[in-house]
Amino acid sequence: MLRVEYAYWLIAAFLLYAGVRNLRDRQRWRAAFWLLLGLLFASGDAVLAQQAAGNDLPAQLAGGGVIVLALLAPRLRRVTHAQDVGNEARRQSALRLGHKLFLPALLIPLVTLLIALLGPHLAIMGDAVFAKPQMVLTGLALACVIALVAAARVTRAPMQDGFFEGRRLLDAIGWATVLPLLLAALGQVFTQSGVGNAISGLTSAWLPTGSALACLLAFALGMVIFTVIMGNAFAAFPVMMAGIGLPLLIQQHHANPAILGSMGMLCGYCGTLLTPMAADFNLVPAALLELRSPYGVIRAQLGSAMAILAANVMLMYLLVFR
């Protein structure tokens, strides 16, 4: 059975490869960063299993590893390695291969789509091929492997060229790769520390609770601001619902719960478009697209986010108190 853990091992192998290549190029800090991250990925399953069994030591070591990663990160300069294939050679190759080049690139979404749709029904001798948890993402990992084989065939290049080029891209993205994971960890720590309760305590202390509109605006803006801080609307939702949504809007002002929940969450999504804390949607794409400013994607989203938020809050005010 294919599990998402296999994808983590593939990632670990690629990270370790990138580390070794950097070591050979005498890029010591960069090598240390990728090697350590690779080790964290390879040992992740064992860490979680040990912790479930009551042994905290591996998790504590992993936590130490995370702190070392944070200390290494500022030492990674964003260097773009010179491409070893020149512009002219690429143009020639593009002319020669034509539309065939699209095929492996499109295989990634297509195979993922197929596995998402058919995966639950695939079985060999009564054993399901794909494990249920994170099936689409397991499919994405498998799609990448299939697409790499296809790309090697189409371009008639050895597959290790792919690893070589992949490492070049990884180095270009640099420290931004780990930011999404760190922010997820930060969210966990914030929850455990009671940051959410402290915020909703502060808000409800000076809110004019008699006005339905004031409560609605506080709820909507609270969702946006809290999402901007946490980088994730899912973290903001329970906090704002427990603080303002449920006691004030639903119980006191009789708001429709389905509409409030659905559109309240969308207020949070507007916040996601605005925040560097949602690194996987905003900072990682900026690095992937090699924008000069890490905040380029957020800047492009600012106007849309504001307009969608305004439309959403207006719709919410019109619909929620019917």
Next chain:
Amino acid sequence: MNYWPLLGIAVIVIGFLLRFNPVPVVVCAALSSGLLAGITPLALLALLGKSFVSSRLLLLFVLTLPVIGLLERAGLREHAQRWIGQLRGLSLTRLLMGYLLVRQVLAMFGLTGVAGAPQTVRPLLAPMSEAAAEKILPALSVADRDEVRAIAAATDNVGRFFGEDVFIALGGVLLIQAFYTQHGIELSPLAIALWALPTAVAAFVIQSARVWLYQRRLQRRADDVPASKDG
């Protein structure tokens, strides 16, 4: 109530304002919030390590890099640009509106992992958008190229976010339903998901309009170029 853990948020805000490297800033914020909440250092380390390795799937995009690297070395971006350049009727607005629609509909069916910045934007949508912009204004500056690519990534994000909450079995809707169930309100996922539709339509209209406005700005600049030469 203990308000001290809020200082973790202050660490984040100050760190980002002073443009420090975000990685150590985030770790400092986690450490300060946790310690101020009275979590022991060893328990905090374990919490940090466990949360980090539990969210490993956020790095799955790394697996697309070898494929994309190999194809780009063989001229994928050059080909995508040349192809879009040849298609007469395909403007920047039409390209991005079409992509936005497909992305939103896919997300509505729960297929958020199918497209994204690493899978579709970097290898396909971004170079195609650049080519479509070049058709309007052939002499794009580096800053213009950055802006066009950023708009492509923004369109991808908007499509994903304002499609996925219409799907009944994805995180967002299930989280809302679970919260209400915990507090004694029973709702069907469909009732929640349907109310995401009006904003999904609004998001489509707004993002399309903004892309169109950007295209018009490019067009005006292109129209100005010969005029300024004459003057």
